[in-house]
Amino acid sequence: MExxxxxxxxxxxxxxxxxxxxxxxxIRGIIPGTILGFLESQLQELDGEDARLAxxxxxxxxxxxxxxxxxxxxxxxxxxxxxxxxxxIKDFYLTNCPNIFPQPGCPLFSRATKVIKALSGPKYxxxxxxxxxxxxxxxxxxxxxxxxxxxxxxxIKHLQPAIFSSYQVKKKPTLDALLTDICIATSAAPTYLxxxxxxxxxxxxDVREYNLIDGGVAANNPTLVAMGEVSKEIxxxxxxxxxxxxxxxxxxxxxxxxTGSKKDEKRYxxxxxxxxxMLGWLTSGGSTPLVDVFTQAxxxxxxxxxxxxxxxxxxxxxxRIQDDGLSGDVSSVDIATANNLNELVKVGEGLLKKQVxxxxxxxxxxxxxxxxxxxxxxxxxxxxxxxxxxxxxxxSPQGKxxxxxxxxxxxx
Numbered sequence: 001m002e003x004x005x006x007x008x009x010x011x012x013x014x015x016x017x018x019x020x021x022x023x024x025x026x027i028r029g030i031i032p033g034t035i036l037g038f039l040e041s042q043l044q045e046l047d048g049e050d051a052r053l054a055x056x057x058x059x060x061x062x063x064x065x066x067x068x069x070x071x072x073x074x075x076x077x078x079x080x081x082x083x084x085x086x087x088x089i090k091d092f093y094l095t096n097c098p099n100i101f102p103q104p105g106c107p108l109f110s111r112a113t114k115v116i117k118a119l120s121g122p123k124y125x126x127x128x129x130x131x132x133x134x135x136x137x138x139x140x141x142x143x144x145x146x147x148x149x150x151x152x153x154x155x156i157k158h159l160q161p162a163i164f165s166s167y168q169v170k171k172k173p174t175l176d177a178l179l180t181d182i183c184i185a186t187s188a189a190p191t192y193l194x195x196x197x198x199x200x201x202x203x204x205x206d207v208r209e210y211n212l213i214d215g216g217v218a219a220n221n222p223t224l225v226a227m228g229e230v231s232k233e234i235x236x237x238x239x240x241x242x243x244x245x246x247x248x249x250x251x252x253x254x255x256x257x258x259t260g261s262k263k264d265e266k267r268y269x270x271x272x273x274x275x276x277x278m279l280g281w282l283t284s285g286g287s288t289p290l291v292d293v294f295t296q297a298x299x300x301x302x303x304x305x306x307x308x309x310x311x312x313x314x315x316x317x318x319x320r321i322q323d324d325g326l327s328g329d330v331s332s333v334d335i336a337t338a339n340n341l342n343e344l345v346k347v348g349e350g351l352l353k354k355q356v357x358x359x360x361x362x363x364x365x366x367x368x369x370x371x372x373x374x375x376x377x378x379x380x381x382x383x384x385x386x387x388x389x390x391x392x393x394x395x396s397p398q399g400k401x402x403x404x405x406x407x408x409x410x411x412x
Contacts, residue, residue: 008147009392009399010240011058016253016317016388017230017244020057021223023299024064024216025259026189026333027097028326030341032257033069033089034348035321038375039255040086042382047389052082054146056385059166061150061226063215065259067186068133071179074145075137082146083136090345097336099128123334126193130184137179142169145179150226152215153185156195161218162210165229167238174200174208185212191288192334216291221299223256223306250313253388255381256303258322260347261296262331263365287332300359307358319381320358321374323351324366352378 011017022032036053043051054060054074062070072084072092084092101124142149148166155162164182169175177200185196190213199209219225227249234241234248244251268289273280281290303320310318329340330347352375355368372380393399 008055008058008389009396011244011251011392012240012242013395014388014392015251016384017241017251018057018059018385018388019223019226019230019252019254020053020060021221021226021254021256022060022062022066022069023222023256023258023322024062024066024186024189024214024220024295026065026192027093027101027336027341028259028330028333028344029065029069030090030093030097030344031260031323031348031351032066032321033086033093034345035257035352035374035378036069036073036086037090038352039378039382042379043386046382046386050081053086054082056389057147059148059150059226059230061152061222062186063152063220063222064187064189066222066257067151067215068183070149070151071137071145071183074147074149075140075179076144076146080146090348094338094341094345096128096132097341098338100124100126100132101334101336103335103337122194123192126184126188129187129193130180133183134180137183140179142166142176142179142182148229150222150229151182151186152219152222152225153182153210153212154215154217155211156213157209157211161215162212163225163229167229167233173202174206176200176202177210181210185210186215188212189214189216189333190291191282192291216295216298219298219302220295221256221258221302223254224302227252227254249309250315252315253317253381253384254306254310254319255378256306256318256320258299258320260323260326260331260344261299262326263296263324303359317381317384319356319374319377321351322357322366323347323354 040053060070060074069089072089073082075083077083142164145166151164153162164175164177181198187193188196195213197211199207201207231246234244234246282288306318329335330343353373356370356372356374356377357366358369360367
């Protein structure tokens with residue numbers, strides 16, 4: 001069976017450029033995982049049970065836990081089809097998260113344990129995560145994904161983002177990392193998991209070393225990074241995007257999935273944070289305020305920007321699904337108890353029933369944007385994606401040849 005890169009014809013044969021983006025958020029990756037399962041089921045109703053998300057998106061982008069989901073959706077199996085169906089992501093999290101983020105044996109000592117860990121090193125050693133990622137993704141490299149991927153990380157040595165992009169790897173072999181290394185790196189959240197070092201040596205002797213941490217410090221919502229990668233290809237004259245112009249955002253179809261957040265006015269305030277030192281910024285409120293601040297800011301700034309852009313274009317092809325009303329354990333990134341993980345599944349299912357929302361540009365709060373629910377919006381987007389895929393096939397050389405052959409057979 002052919003891979004998605006062969007099945008998904010170049011955008012030049014269609015009308016749209018399709019992008020799927022998944023935020024970072026630790027165990028809360030279950031939320032977008034649940035939503036992706038629904039989206040893929042709608043595509044299967046339209047195009048058959050073998051349909052996979054990688055068949056429909058020109059780019060799938062993900063940061064941290066979203067990067068792991070991206071790899072799962074695009075890594076080829078022995079039949080050169082996606083290693084995971086979207087419906088399998090939820091079960092992967094339910095099964096493995098308790099071992100990736102083992103919980104303290106006694107709740108009475110959990111807070112003390114967190115404080116000690118914050119002072120002495122990462123809360124988790126990452127060994128189980130590293131092993132399960134290596135077991136699932138094996139020796140697959142970036143250039144082998146079934147559709148284009150964009151996964152941000154951050155190089156702590158050079159203090160700059162390191163973006164692993166299918167588009168860039170064609171010209172920069174030193175970016176052709178193992179998907180295992182990319183996933184481990186983009187998930188290495190400060191204070192939670194250790195930074196990741198690896199190096200790549202090309203056939204001509206070029207060597208590049210990487211000292212990487214969680215991509216969330218640069219782009220917890222990687223939607224804009226993915227759109228930027230496409231725009232660069234258009235500027236360079238990539239024939240796949242002819243005749244699209246660099247600023248022609250009206251051709252973009254974008255689905256951006258958040259992992260939920262807790263925008264609680266009682267959570268932090270200036271009066272209490274003014275007293276924090278290093279320990280306070282790392283442990284207050286049973287969470288990690290410093291990490292919460294930069295990941296939330298990163299995600300919201302992207303959505304604010306894109307909401308304005310698509311509104312200016314009068315385009316209804318941008319869908320952001322996010323829940324900023326999480327509370328209690330479900331708002332954490334690492335409380336991986338069976339009960340909490342199942343509650344996160346319910347959050348994802350409940351989010352499908354909520355109205356499509358956009359960030360209020362004044363308050364920063366998600367507010368209902370239109371009457372349609374997220375579930376209804378995803379059904380609409382599934383139809384658009386299916387139509388685009390069929391349109392590309394019909395306009396491609398292969399599709400035209402099949403049509404001519406059919407016409408000849410009819411005449412005969």
